[in-house]
Amino acid sequence: MAPPTLAKGKQINEVQDVVRGFESLGYITDPALATVLFLGIKLGKPVLLEGHAGLGKTEVGKVLAAFLGTRLIRLQCYEGLDINSAVYEWNYQKQLLAIKIEEATTQSVEEKEKHIFSREFLMERPLLQAIQAEEISPVLLVDEVDRADEAFEAFLLELLSDFQISIPEMGTIGARHVPFVILTSNRSRELSDALKRRCLYHWIDYPSLDKELKIVTARLPGIEEELGRQVVSFVQAARKLHLSKSPGVAETLDWAQALMSLSKHRLDPVAAEETLGCLSKSVEDTGKIRAAGIESLIS
Amino acid sequence: MAQTITGFCRFVRAEGLSTGIKESVDALQVANLIGIEDRDQLKIGLRSVLCSSKEEWDRFEDLFWIFWRDADTNAEKRPGTNGSKHQKEPLKGAVTSLLGNSSKGKTADEGGKAVVGASRGEHLKKADFSQVTQNDLAELEKIAIQLIKRMSLRVSRRLKIMKAGRQIDLRRTIRKNISRGGDPIELSFKNRKLQQSRLVILLDVSGSMNPYSLFLLRFAYALQKHFRKVNTFLFSTRLTDITVLLRSRDLRQSLQELAQESAGWSSGTQIGESLHEFNFHHARRLLTRDTIFIILSDGWDTGEPEALAAELAAIKARVRKLIWLNPLLGMKDYQPVTRGMSAALPYIDLFAPGHNLESLLALERHLTST
Numbered sequence: 001m002a003p004p005t006l007a008k009g010k011q012i013n014e015v016q017d018v019v020r021g022f023e024s025l026g027y028i029t030d031p032a033l034a035t036v037l038f039l040g041i042k043l044g045k046p047v048l049l050e051g052h053a054g055l056g057k058t059e060v061g062k063v064l065a066a067f068l069g070t071r072l073i074r075l076q077c078y079e080g081l082d083i084n085s086a087v088y089e090w091n092y093q094k095q096l097l098a099i100k101i102e103e104a105t106t107q108s109v110e111e112k113e114k115h116i117f118s119r120e121f122l123m124e125r126p127l128l129q130a131i132q133a134e135e136i137s138p139v140l141l142v143d144e145v146d147r148a149d150e151a152f153e154a155f156l157l158e159l160l161s162d163f164q165i166s167i168p169e170m171g172t173i174g175a176r177h178v179p180f181v182i183l184t185s186n187r188s189r190e191l192s193d194a195l196k197r198r199c200l201y202h203w204i205d206y207p208s209l210d211k212e213l214k215i216v217t218a219r220l221p222g223i224e225e226e227l228g229r230q231v232v233s234f235v236q237a238a239r240k241l242h243l244s245k246s247p248g249v250a251e252t253l254d255w256a257q258a259l260m261s262l263s264k265h266r267l268d269p270v271a272a273e274e275t276l277g278c279l280s281k282s283v284e285d286t287g288k289i290r291a292a293g294i295e296s297l298i299s
Numbered sequence: 300m301a302q303t304i305t306g307f308c309r310f311v312r313a314e315g316l317s318t319g320i321k322e323s324v325d326a327l328q329v330a331n332l333i334g335i336e337d338r339d340q341l342k343i344g345l346r347s348v349l350c351s352s353k354e355e356w357d358r359f360e361d362l363f364w365i366f367w368r369d370a371d372t373n374a375e376k377r378p379g380t381n382g383s384k385h386q387k388e389p390l391k392g393a394v395t396s397l398l399g400n401s402s403k404g405k406t407a408d409e410g411g412k413a414v415v416g417a418s419r420g421e422h423l424k425k426a427d428f429s430q431v432t433q434n435d436l437a438e439l440e441k442i443a444i445q446l447i448k449r450m451s452l453r454v455s456r457r458l459k460i461m462k463a464g465r466q467i468d469l470r471r472t473i474r475k476n477i478s479r480g481g482d483p484i485e486l487s488f489k490n491r492k493l494q495q496s497r498l499v500i501l502l503d504v505s506g507s508m509n510p511y512s513l514f515l516l517r518f519a520y521a522l523q524k525h526f527r528k529v530n531t532f533l534f535s536t537r538l539t540d541i542t543v544l545l546r547s548r549d550l551r552q553s554l555q556e557l558a559q560e561s562a563g564w565s566s567g568t569q570i571g572e573s574l575h576e577f578n579f580h581h582a583r584r585l586l587t588r589d590t591i592f593i594i595l596s597d598g599w600d601t602g603e604p605e606a607l608a609a610e611l612a613a614i615k616a617r618v619r620k621l622i623w624l625n626p627l628l629g630m631k632d633y634q635p636v637t638r639g640m641s642a643a644l645p646y647i648d649l650f651a652p653g654h655n656l657e658s659l660l661a662l663e664r665h666l667t668s669t
Binding site for chain 2: 015031032035036038039042043045047048050079084089090092095096099100103109112113116169187188189190193196197199200201202203242244245
């Protein structure tokens with residue numbers, strides 16, 4: 001399989017290129033993630049990102065597309081996702097109309113059939129789009145693949161191995177430029193071994209205090225240093241409380257932004273209590289945080 | 300270098316990572332791309348091709364450094380020879396001791412044992428959990444994990460097609476009716492994809508359940524691993540939601556954390572009270588006509604039987620099926636005459652034993668029929 005095609009003039013020679021490129025786009029990576037992405041680009045292998053929600057898995061796909069200067073094609077998976085919404089669908093209304101219009105013509109049934117099953121009537125869904133790129137490889141982001149069912153997973157596996165899709169009415173369409181593929185999973189169920197083994201695997205963990213602080217400053221340039229530090233260390237402490245839904249980086253950013261909009265310069269117990277909803281998304285978790293003592297979590 | 304990399308691949312395979320030849324080839328490519336000088340970077344790169352889960356990822360760290368420290372200190376010695384064995388053993392020991400008592404390390408080289416093992420497996424399937432000796436426990440656990448995995452895969456597959464409804468398949472319909480000018484005269488149908496059933500499991504961890512609860516917990520864990528919608532609760536005098544705990548981490552770690560949470564292990568039982576808590580906090584969210592509700596308990600209740608009956612009635616009204624597995628039912632002359640149990644019986648769709656592996660596997664039938 002030929003590796004994906006990069007934009008003209010785009011050179012990626014070492015891991016540092018990825019680190020710098022992502023950083024310039026406001027995404028703080030660590031050596032591990034950058035290396036995996038680098039290998040994914042070089043080897044043309046899909047990258048499977050697993051980890052808890054809100055840690056920037058989806059963002060990786062978006063930033064990668066921006067970094068490579070290519071198009072992002074996103075497929076959001078859900079339970080019951082089928083080929084019709086993931087790969088292609090015929091435009092039925094248009095087909096019906098065409099049949100009506102052609103009623104009067106002398107075309108044979110075969111000709112009519114050929115016509116209404118031509119590209120004109122084909123609606124391309126993300127996976128078909130992803131293998132149809134004209135010039136450079138797009139980024140295909142298959143989001144939350146654990147939510148799709150096993151049947152779809154099997155189909156995806158097939159697609160990822162030979163990047164071609166067969167449409168019974170039309171024939172087989174092969175990829176001109178193999179896409180860069182990023183898969184994300186929240187691990188709500190185990191993915192099949194076959195799929196995992198096809199991919200480079202990366203587990204995204206909660207960031208360290210330093211990294212999270214860097215992320216906050218990168219994403220919210222206006223934040224006061226003290227506030228940022230307090231918010232991050234509060235969240236880091238909250239993650240140790242075994243909440244049913246540990247706050248991710250997304251929650252940290254939400255919370256910091258909320259505090260900024262309320263013109264807070266420091267995190268005090270009152271402000272924390274008022275905005276706790278940004279951090280904890282259930283009554284039980286709020287209870288746990290209160291029980292641990294909001295004041296003691298503020299540094 | 301190539302030899303060292305393939306040696307490393309062999310080493311991690313021997314340590315239990317699920318890698319094959321394809322991964323070894325990938326590993327070589329990775330090493331070619333990023334070089335082997337920067338060990339941290341090499342570790343990251345190899346990890347991404349040789350690991351495929353968080354658990355493997357966590358183990359990889361140690362394996363990597365053991366191997367490379369070894370390869371560095373005596374460069375001539377091929378990995379896998381005595382040099383690395385020395386290092387290997389203590390690690391294996393540490394891992395197995397964490398696992399509780401798996402006998403994997405000892406019996407691996409005795410091929411003749413397989414036949415004996417099979418019939419022993421049959422025997423173990425029927426053994427009451429409370430009677431299983433410490434030695435057999437590891438064996439039983441291994442069989443259980445395999446069988447339960449297979450069972451839940453079958454069940455989850457079947458649950459999906461169980462209630463296949465009919466929906467018009469526009470695509471086939473149009474195709475079929477081209478010769479009729481596109482008017483949909485002959486209709487094609489497709490099977491509707493239905494949502495998977497939800498399992499809600501309530502596991503009794505009070506004192507009287509002691510011989511069984513740990514095993515039943517593993518059962519719940521296995522189910523949760525293979526079904527998308529499973530919620531698991533522990534109860535004794537109060538209710539603890541352990542769905543999240545069982546979800547993402549490995550069982551060992553979950554069990555350790557569970558032990559720390561004061562769920563009232565080995566204390567008295569108040570089933571009615573616990574069910575009330577469930578009904579108050581979780582019922583609206585979790586109970587639908589598609590839910591199968593499973594209680595694993597011996598029915599020894601110190602609360603009021605009326606309270607228990609009322610709560611069960613409320614649950615029964617909302618779910619598709621209410622199953623009660625009682626380990627005591629495995630005893631020959633057991634009669635469900637405790638006040639709690641007899642108050643509960645009218646509301647239960649299926650009352651079955653849950654004292655050995657076989658009885659748990661028998662659940663398969665009931666999870667798939669309506």
